[in-house]
Amino acid sequence: MGSRIYTMVNQKGGVGKTTTAINLGAYLSKLGQRVLIVDLDPQANATSCLGVDKHTVKNGTYEAMIGTSTAAAGLLSNSTVGLSLLPSSSALAGAEIELVSQTGRDSRLRAALEPLHDRYDYILIDCPPSLSLLTVNGLVAAKDGVIIPVQCEYLALEGVGQLLQTLQRIRQSLFPSLRVRGVVMTMFESRAHLSTDVVGEIRKHFPDQVFNAIVPRSIRLAEAPSYGLPISVYAPSSTGAQAYLALATELLIGDGVALPQ
Numbered sequence: 001m002g003s004r005i006y007t008m009v010n011q012k013g014g015v016g017k018t019t020t021a022i023n024l025g026a027y028l029s030k031l032g033q034r035v036l037i038v039d040l041d042p043q044a045n046a047t048s049c050l051g052v053d054k055h056t057v058k059n060g061t062y063e064a065m066i067g068t069s070t071a072a073a074g075l076l077s078n079s080t081v082g083l084s085l086l087p088s089s090s091a092l093a094g095a096e097i098e099l100v101s102q103t104g105r106d107s108r109l110r111a112a113l114e115p116l117h118d119r120y121d122y123i124l125i126d127c128p129p130s131l132s133l134l135t136v137n138g139l140v141a142a143k144d145g146v147i148i149p150v151q152c153e154y155l156a157l158e159g160v161g162q163l164l165q166t167l168q169r170i171r172q173s174l175f176p177s178l179r180v181r182g183v184v185m186t187m188f189e190s191r192a193h194l195s196t197d198v199v200g201e202i203r204k205h206f207p208d209q210v211f212n213a214i215v216p217r218s219i220r221l222a223e224a225p226s227y228g229l230p231i232s233v234y235a236p237s238s239t240g241a242q243a244y245l246a247l248a249t250e251l252l253i254g255d256g257v258a259l260p261q
C-alpha cells in the first residue's frame with residue numbers, strides 16, 4: 001500500500017516542526033514502523049538532530065530533487081535510533097533558484113520519493129520556516145496530509161490562519177486533495193493560563209483536528225539534539241518523551257495501523 005507521507009509545516013520558525021518530525025518519527029519506529037525523515041530545510045536541523053554533520057552530506061534532498069542523484073542513494077540509516085534520514089545540506093538553499101526554471105518544479109520532491117514507497121511505512125518531511133518553493137514541494141509531496149505544529153503562545157491562531165490560506169492556494173493550483181492530518185500543540189506550559197487559553201482557542205477553530213496529545217515545554221526535548229539523539233533514546237521517561245509517544249500512538253490509531261502487543 002506504500003508509505004504514508006506527512007509534512008511538518010508552519011511558516012513560523014521555532015514552533016517545533018523539526019522536534020516533532022524527529023521525535024514523532026522515533027516513536028513511530030519504536031512502535032514497529034519503518035520510518036524515513038526527509039530534511040527539506042537548508043538549515044539542516046533535522047540532519048544535525050540525528051547526529052549527521054551537514055557538511056559531510058554529498059547526496060541528500062537537494063541532489064534528489066535536482067536529479068543529479070536519487071533519494072535511495074542519499075539515505076542514511078541510524079540503527080541506534082531506528083530511523084532513516086534523507087539529509088539536507090546548505091546546497092538545498094540553491095535549489096530554490098535552480099528549480100524555478102525546471103519542469104515540474106513544484107513536484108520534484110514528490111517524484112523523488114516515489115521509488116521509496118515500498119521501503120517505508122511512514123515518511124515525515126521537515127519543512128523550512130517559510131512558504132518558499134521548497135515548502136511548496138513539501139506540501140505537494142504530503143500525500144496523506146500535513147501535520148501543523150503550533151506553539152502555545154500569544155497570536156498562535158493568527159499564524160495558523162495564514163498557513164491555512166496557503167494550503168487553500170495549493171489546493172486550488174497544484175494539489176486539490178491536500179489535507180490537514182492534524183494540529184500538534186507544542187511547548188505547552190501547564191502553569192501558564194495562556195497555554196490553556198491558546199489550546200482552547202485552537203480547538204474551537206479546528207474541531208476534531210487538534211491531536212489530543214499535547215507536547216509540554218521540556219528542557220530535555222531542547223537538549224536531545226545536541227547529543228544527536230531523539231527523546232526516545234536521550235530521556236525516555238521525560239514528559240516530552242511521553243507526549244511524543246502519545247502522539248505517535250494517536251497517529252497510528254487514527255491511521256488504522258495495528259499497535260504492537
Ligand SMILES: Nc1ncnc2c1ncn2[C@@H]1O[C@H](COP(=O)(O)OP(=O)(O)O)[C@@H](O)[C@H]1O
Nearest residue numbers: 013014015016017018019187216217218221222
Ligand atoms: N516542547 C519543547 N520544549 C522545549 N523546547 C523545545 C520544544 N520543542 C522544541 N523546542 C526547542 O525549540 C527550538 C525550536 O524548535 P524546532 O523544532 O527547531 O522548531 P522549528 O523546526 O519549527 O523551527 C529548538 O531549539 C528546540 O530544541
Ligand SMILES: [Mg+2]
Nearest residue numbers: 017018041045
Ligand atoms: Mg526546523
